[in-house]
Amino acid sequence: MAGRGTVDLAPSAAVKVFSAGTAGCMADLVTFPLDTAKVRLQIQGESKPSVGVQRARFRGVFGTIYTMVKTEGARSLYSGLVAGLQRQMSFASVRIGLYDTIKQVYSRGSENVGIGTRLLAGCTTGAMAVVLAQPTDVVKVRFQAQGRLPEGGSAKRYSGTIDAYRTIARVEGVRGLWKGVFPNITRNAIVNCSELVTYDIIKELILQHKLMTDNMPCHFTAGFAAGFCTTIVASPVDVVKTRFMNSVPGQYSGAMNCALTMLIKEGPTAFYKGFVPSFLRLGSWNIVMFMSYEQIKRAVVRFQQTC
Template structure:
């Protein structure tokens, strides 16, 4: 296998782990972000209502789409990240710049992370749009029978552009968020290797989970308000009187006027609870799969 194919495969393992661990928290986050203000007093009420009204399997509503899609997304993230890291590392070695052994500078890691996020957004935009549509529909008012049906109906009625609804917000979220996300994780890994004089594959699984959890919190600290805007747009109507927001900026203005700063923090509770588990699982899955594939 080529290095790129190994990175893509390891990324897929990380993505699947992320979805399986994080999906129940994610559906609560989306419901709290998009429901009318005052619908839920907090995570406990939201989760309780879902369990009472829709049953335990509702926490995995819309999972097929992210299981396939997020697996592909995380695969792309790590594939682009590792390729860009190798590119900068080889250039640093050739020019004698960067850190010891051609190690990447913080700015290079930010660029690599941003590139990973932007490349990922091509897939993550429509995948998350479909997931959010499925997560927010009730059993009594089902519009879409599943991911395939949702894609068919949205594309049939609104074209490919309908599938990419909210893509501007998605690009902002992915580009800025993953720049910080991967910078945080890589710097923690570098520090662990330097302090203990070990190789990357010798970093313990527990540390990989902890560093992934920390990177996840750094990610959400940067992108959460953007994520709220994205969710609002992706659950908005497509046209006519059902459409509330004319653009990303229009959505931002209307949320601010109606709810103030608190409007950009709705659903933060389940996100903060979910983040360490989902992101820790993502990096652990990637690191373990990489070690197996590279024979480290």
Template sequence: MSKPADKKPGGPAKPKVMPGYMNFLIGGTSGMMAITCVQPADLLKTRMQLLGPAGRNTSVFTVANDIVKKEGVMGFYVGLSAALFRQATYTTGRLGVFNGLFDYHKGHWGQPTFPTKIVIGMVAGGIGAFIGTPAEVALIRMTADGRLPPEKKRNYKNVFNALSRITTEEGVTTLWKGGAATVSRAMVVNGAQLGSYAQAREMLLPAMGDGLPLHTVAAMISGFVTSVASLPVDIVKTRVQNASKGVQITQMSVLRDVIKNEGVLALWSGLLPTYCKIGPMTVLIFIFLEQLNKLYFKYVA
């Protein structure tokens, strides 16, 4: 990510450009900071997506109450280690690649158009998702464990225990189970999230000026767009990754089954907890990202 520099005497200002590795480091750090705040909503979203036809009319409040009764308040933080590891891999990759490509385009061809921002976001999301798929598989399984009967619980101790057991018990390729679904979702999510945030920020900047209110409003717009666009592929991805050992299902078969057995609107099941997670998550990620960028350019660059 680049920032304007002071003008040099006798010449035009030359923008400061953040080193590539800092884009990755700051991106991952902002994601890890954000997920610690919204993990309960993420767990609720996953549990609702796994309810299937039987839970079609189950409310988010019913699911939340069930978690408290059976697992206690700390049940909302089951899988936090996997969530943090996912941010350390997936978000580090996607934000680092996005900011790197954005700066490259801006330096060679000028400010990217909105369609270009979406494409850059999709490319960044696909790369980040491939890197983060093992953590994603562990996260889905750990957050789903609480709703399983005792004899079917996997009882992973933490993300590293989950990755180790999945590798030894089911083979290393299982770590990329649902990889295509994860990459597909990530391309949609990041095309919508990063593209819409950058566009909203650019459009609102003249009226609001650069600062926390701008970052918050742009991020909330981005979070809504992302929630609506990504939820159908998110539901498909979740069900593919949570399938039992030895069960082979495809994205298309899951999609057909959901529409046939639960109706088209089931593709947006859990929209409220999804936005309750993605909205604040988007706000927090970009607020942390912008503030860390400012600190870098103030004290390091």
């Protein structure tokens, strides 16, 4: 990305892939409770109308976290963390780590990269990452959502991460592990473009106008802006993705049917359920991820120079 002047050696694609995956894991460790609260709020209301109590079970991001800790224990906030970390190592490393490389391929090495090229690069790496990491995303969402399932006396869906992969493949087929891949590709193409292109452009403008140096305050500002823009753009697709991936077989015929069902039964506001935790999560995730990414990348480059 823009502004590499503080290091003598430009980081290679392998360094960026490693740094992005590691930074994604660090960001997940910090923000995972917010992500879990977001998932709970997004799936709230998809039950049958007769089960009225569940509609008001969670109220707001901090109310959701409080309720979960009180009724399910603090560990419930990190349900699905293993799959989440697996997802980031395979997902963030591709969509973020390869962004600069794909951008240079599309621009044919030109220094003047237009916004269209940046958007195309973001869509490309976002789609590549989803195809690779979709099973980890499905398992993560299922774990984050399953805490509310035992209320009727039934057992939890999965006993562990490996059991989740095996059960989904056995019960729903291998295709079940890629459930929701198309809405997820759409969602992550949007997210990737919003995050990376916004971060890329804002960081570049800050450095061009010498408002800040290429250091943590600059990375913090650009990361915060990227998280805010991403939340506004991606929330509707994110809610549909979460609902569809968490649904039982046969509940929805497809992602479009899921979206239409939400619109008819719950109205347009359903597409922005969990908006506040989404923003808190995406904003903080982007800040932690981009700041970590830049610092890890530089540390690895310095290590290479020392060696």
